[in-house]
Amino acid sequence: MKSLLKTAVWAAASVFASTAASAGEKIQIWHIFGNATEPTLVNFTRWNETHPDNQIDQKFIPFAQLSQQLIKGIATGDVPDLVTIDNPVVASFASQGALEELTDLVKGSKIIEKSKYYTGSWNTTIWSERQYAVPGEANTLALYYNADMFRAKGLDPDKPPRTWAELKELSAKLTDPAKGVYGVGFSAIQSEEGTFQWLPFLQQSGGNLASLTSPDSVAAMTLWADFVKSGQASKDVLVKRQFEMMSAFLGGSSAMVVGGPWELQRMDKDAKFEWRVATLPVREGKNIEASALGGYVWGIPKGAKQRALAFKLVEFMSEPEQMKRAWSGGRLPPVPSISVENPANPKAYEVFKTQMIVAKARGPHPAWPLISSAIQTAIQSSLTGQSTPAAALERAQAVIKPLLDKNPIEGL
Amino acid sequence: MSKALPNYGSSRPVSRPLEGALDRLFDSRNVWSVTVAATALYLLFFVGYPILYNVIMSFQEVSVSNVGRLDRPWVGFANYQRLIGDPLFPLVVKNTIVFVSLSVILQCACGLALALFFQQRFPGSGALRGVILAGWILPPLVVGAIWKWLLASDNGVFNYALQSIGLISGPVYWLSDPSSSLLAVTLANVWFGVPFNMILLAAGLSGIPREIYEAAMIDGAGPFRRFTAMTLPMLRPTLYALVALSTIYTMRSFDVIWTMTHGGPIDSSNVFPIWSYKLSFDIFDFAGGAAASTMMLIVVFFVALIYVRSVRAEARA
Numbered sequence: 001m002k003s004l005l006k007t008a009v010w011a012a013a014s015v016f017a018s019t020a021a022s023a024g025e026k027i028q029i030w031h032i033f034g035n036a037t038e039p040t041l042v043n044f045t046r047w048n049e050t051h052p053d054n055q056i057d058q059k060f061i062p063f064a065q066l067s068q069q070l071i072k073g074i075a076t077g078d079v080p081d082l083v084t085i086d087n088p089v090v091a092s093f094a095s096q097g098a099l100e101e102l103t104d105l106v107k108g109s110k111i112i113e114k115s116k117y118y119t120g121s122w123n124t125t126i127w128s129e130r131q132y133a134v135p136g137e138a139n140t141l142a143l144y145y146n147a148d149m150f151r152a153k154g155l156d157p158d159k160p161p162r163t164w165a166e167l168k169e170l171s172a173k174l175t176d177p178a179k180g181v182y183g184v185g186f187s188a189i190q191s192e193e194g195t196f197q198w199l200p201f202l203q204q205s206g207g208n209l210a211s212l213t214s215p216d217s218v219a220a221m222t223l224w225a226d227f228v229k230s231g232q233a234s235k236d237v238l239v240k241r242q243f244e245m246m247s248a249f250l251g252g253s254s255a256m257v258v259g260g261p262w263e264l265q266r267m268d269k270d271a272k273f274e275w276r277v278a279t280l281p282v283r284e285g286k287n288i289e290a291s292a293l294g295g296y297v298w299g300i301p302k303g304a305k306q307r308a309l310a311f312k313l314v315e316f317m318s319e320p321e322q323m324k325r326a327w328s329g330g331r332l333p334p335v336p337s338i339s340v341e342n343p344a345n346p347k348a349y350e351v352f353k354t355q356m357i358v359a360k361a362r363g364p365h366p367a368w369p370l371i372s373s374a375i376q377t378a379i380q381s382s383l384t385g386q387s388t389p390a391a392a393l394e395r396a397q398a399v400i401k402p403l404l405d406k407n408p409i410e411g412l
Numbered sequence: 413m414s415k416a417l418p419n420y421g422s423s424r425p426v427s428r429p430l431e432g433a434l435d436r437l438f439d440s441r442n443v444w445s446v447t448v449a450a451t452a453l454y455l456l457f458f459v460g461y462p463i464l465y466n467v468i469m470s471f472q473e474v475s476v477s478n479v480g481r482l483d484r485p486w487v488g489f490a491n492y493q494r495l496i497g498d499p500l501f502p503l504v505v506k507n508t509i510v511f512v513s514l515s516v517i518l519q520c521a522c523g524l525a526l527a528l529f530f531q532q533r534f535p536g537s538g539a540l541r542g543v544i545l546a547g548w549i550l551p552p553l554v555v556g557a558i559w560k561w562l563l564a565s566d567n568g569v570f571n572y573a574l575q576s577i578g579l580i581s582g583p584v585y586w587l588s589d590p591s592s593s594l595l596a597v598t599l600a601n602v603w604f605g606v607p608f609n610m611i612l613l614a615a616g617l618s619g620i621p622r623e624i625y626e627a628a629m630i631d632g633a634g635p636f637r638r639f640t641a642m643t644l645p646m647l648r649p650t651l652y653a654l655v656a657l658s659t660i661y662t663m664r665s666f667d668v669i670w671t672m673t674h675g676g677p678i679d680s681s682n683v684f685p686i687w688s689y690k691l692s693f694d695i696f697d698f699a700g701g702a703a704a705s706t707m708m709l710i711v712v713f714f715v716a717l718i719y720v721r722s723v724r725a726e727a728r729a
Binding site for chain 2: 067068071074075076077092093096097098180182189190191234235236237238239248251253302367369370373377380381383384386
């Protein structure tokens with residue numbers, strides 16, 4: 001009853017709003033940027049300076065709570081005009097009618113053009129051949145390694161592992177139980193982060209989601225499981241988030257770790273050793289370069305009041321001038337032609353930029369959270385030794401296959 | 413001398429007409445109907461409505477697009493059937509039973525031990541008791557984070573201490589081993605709940621008259637016999653209430669587990685509140701989440717019923 005009343009009032013208000021001129025209207029944004037130096041926040045300030053009539057009314061929501069807040073907003077009819085969404089859940093929201101369709105707006109835009117964007121980034125914003133979002137920033141994974149530890153073990157820090165075999169060899173050499181050092185680290189936690197980190201290895205193996213029981217897919221899981229079984233990776237990878245794995249690397253208890261560019265600022269500040277970044281290794285014989293594709297996209301929730309204005313802001317944020325600022329926040333512009341001048345950590349910048357080219361999107365799939373959850377369970381049962389990788393993947397396959405039969409994912 | 417002290421009694425009816433009016437108001441019959449009505453309205457709106465909403469939701473088909481409306485397709489018990497048929501269901505039920513019963517038993521036992529301990533007056537007992545209570549003041553998220561550090565396998569304090577005294581040779585994987593993760597989160601939850609149990613039991617203990625102990629001592633009853641034949645029986649109503657309250661608190665505990673393990677590895681520490689949350693907000697199965705929490709609600713309701721009855725019995729006695 002209450003929500004009905006609220007909906008009615010709100011509907012009346014929005015009719016009024018759309019007929020009224022947009023001057024003086026504020027744009028409500030929910031975003032995930034808690035740090036005042038975040039490039040997106042700097043860009044918000046720039047918008048406010050140049051658009052005194054339409055100021056931004058922003059609200060910070062921690063990354064892990066954004067979906068939940070958005071759902072609550074939809075439930076109570078209290079949605080912002082613009083929101084940052086984690087790219088793998090766009091299809092879920094879009095397929096359930098929670099996002100405004102932007103196909104025509106994007107087609108008519110001179111700034112946002114499909115051809116400019118990384119294919120992976122662009123794909124995350126499409127569901128059922130319609131556009132529901134616009135890529136905001138992109139990120140991916142690479143291998144961080146401790147150059148000092150390489151030297152201490154007589155290894156050449158200029159030669160990071162290029163293949164799985166080298167990764168195994170180096171990881172075995174770098175593991176030092178007496179000093180509490182593990183050779184390699186990754187996050188295998190039972191959440192989206194675990195899926196995010198494992199998928200690149202699945203792609204490198206030559207396997208894919210549609211054939212999780214193939215020997216190649218099983219090899220990708222076996223690689224991770226063996227690292228844990230042999231004690232070259234800590235069992236704590238099962239409960240540690242990516243942030244915590246990077247803390248382990250910073251604390252010197254992991255010689256190599258899979259991580260993203262968002263950690264670079266922390267590395268600059270806290271690392272007490274020489275560290276470097278390399279592209280993820282490939283599987284010998286397959287030579288498939290692969291990495292994960294993360295990042296947020298701009299979406300307009302269904303029922304937003306200032307749709308036109310919100311899209312104008314998205315266009316503003318997509319201009320090269322604004323986009324190139326992304327790197328200073330440890331992210332990449334989703335448009336490869338935009339180059340960052342004098343980037344901080346230039347070598348890492350090159351590595352992550354190279355990695356971006358082969359980064360693959362998770363989905364788009366309306367049931368991605370379910371698919372991801374099946375993968376997480378498979379990772380965890382394999383790494384704890386409760387199941388063999390083959391048996392664990394077989395169970396995941398049983399969940400995932402019907403979902404993919406309904407909505408296939410291209411190239412995954 | 414008489415000026416410095418406030419003069420109660422004689423001046424009251426003259427100098428405090430307001431108080432007199434209030435007294436008359438509270439003594440009158442009408443005020444009770446008003447206050448009761450206000451309380452009932454409050455409960456109806458802030459407790460009844462959400463519960464009813466949740467129960468209704470558990471019988472409907474809910475997606476992101478219709479989560480804001482009430483007129484959703486009715487599916488009867490389909491959501492419940494789906495949950496009960498889920499391979500996770502038996503595991504989550506088992507985990508919840510183990511987690512709740514272990515937590516309640518250990519919290520009561522440790523709480524009672526501490527309450528008895530602090531009944532003995534010794535130097536610094538007040539300060540020590542305060543320190544123990546401090547744990548209860550911490551937000552559960554902080555408790556979870558601290559215990560995650562303590563129990564970390566590679567550089568956690570627990571493993572370091574156990575290895576230093578030679579009890580274990582290699583690290584124990586408290587949180588990342590599926591066979592110990594549930595125990596580990598239970599341990600943290602017990603630590604978190606003990607102070608509350610201690611306070612309630614201490615209050616119960618202070619209600620037992622000292623003289624009967626003295627009489628029993630003269631009659632030759634030893635400390636063990638005094639405990640089993642006097643303390644425990646006289647503490648029974650408090651214990652009943654405490655077990656019920658702890659069960660309710662533990663049934664809904666979420667934050668500590670969420671911070672420590674997210675319910676993993678492989679759902680080995682997944683309990684009903686975690687499952688309900690994951691269904692709703694990880695895979696957007698709102699109806700499933702609502703059904704899970706409704707099942708929990710039914711259990712809590714019966715526990716609460718026992719609690720209310722025990723309180724009533726106590727009042728009658």
